[in-house]
Amino acid sequence: MLTIAPAMRATRTSRDSQPGLTLLELTVVLLVLLTLMATGFYVTSEVKNWRAGREAGETLRTVYTAQRMYLADHPTEPVTDLTMTKLLDYLPNKVLDSDGNIIPPTVKSLKNTNLTIVVNESPPYLEDGGVRYDQNDNYTDGVWDVGE
Numbered sequence: 846m847l848t849i850a851p852a853m854r855a856t857r858t859s860r861d862s863q864p865g866l867t868l869l870e871l872t873v874v875l876l877v878l879l880t881l882m883a884t885g886f887y888v889t890s891e892v893k894n895w896r897a898g899r900e901a902g903e904t905l906r907t908v909y910t911a912q913r914m915y916l917a918d919h920p921t922e923p924v925t926d927l928t929m930t931k932l933l934d935y936l937p938n939k940v941l942d943s944d945g946n947i948i949p950p951t952v953k954s955l956k957n958t959n960l961t962i963v964v965n966e967s968p969p970y971l972e973d974g975g976v977r978y979d980q981n982d983n984y985t986d987g988v989w990d991v992g993e
Contacts, residue, residue: 894955898980898988901952901960901971905991908950908962908969911935924967932964955980968992 911932933947940948952960960971960978968991971978979989
């Protein structure tokens, strides 16, 4: 008769009787992953919106700088008479087209529509169809505006 030594006997553990993950464990892992992905997508879209606002604010700052430089050279002209054409030569970061003409700065809204830069008031601001445009309705935060 063949006997097996105690050290060589196969022992069964609770893990051996139930190999793999349970359906509940898989569900919890998938829910955690989906939550992390949704959070990542939300944060990415908010960062995109914030970046658009910062770019708009920077564009308005350059126009504001051009306003101040123009008015320094023309001290008797009122701000209400300013136009974008008068300010083009004073823009600190000029963009030229293929013919060497200065391209006026542009700003797009979050809905990808062109916004108008109102330059006959100081500081300048953005308008969308005649209505002052600022995504967060805070005209002093420096995002979508120059800040007052």
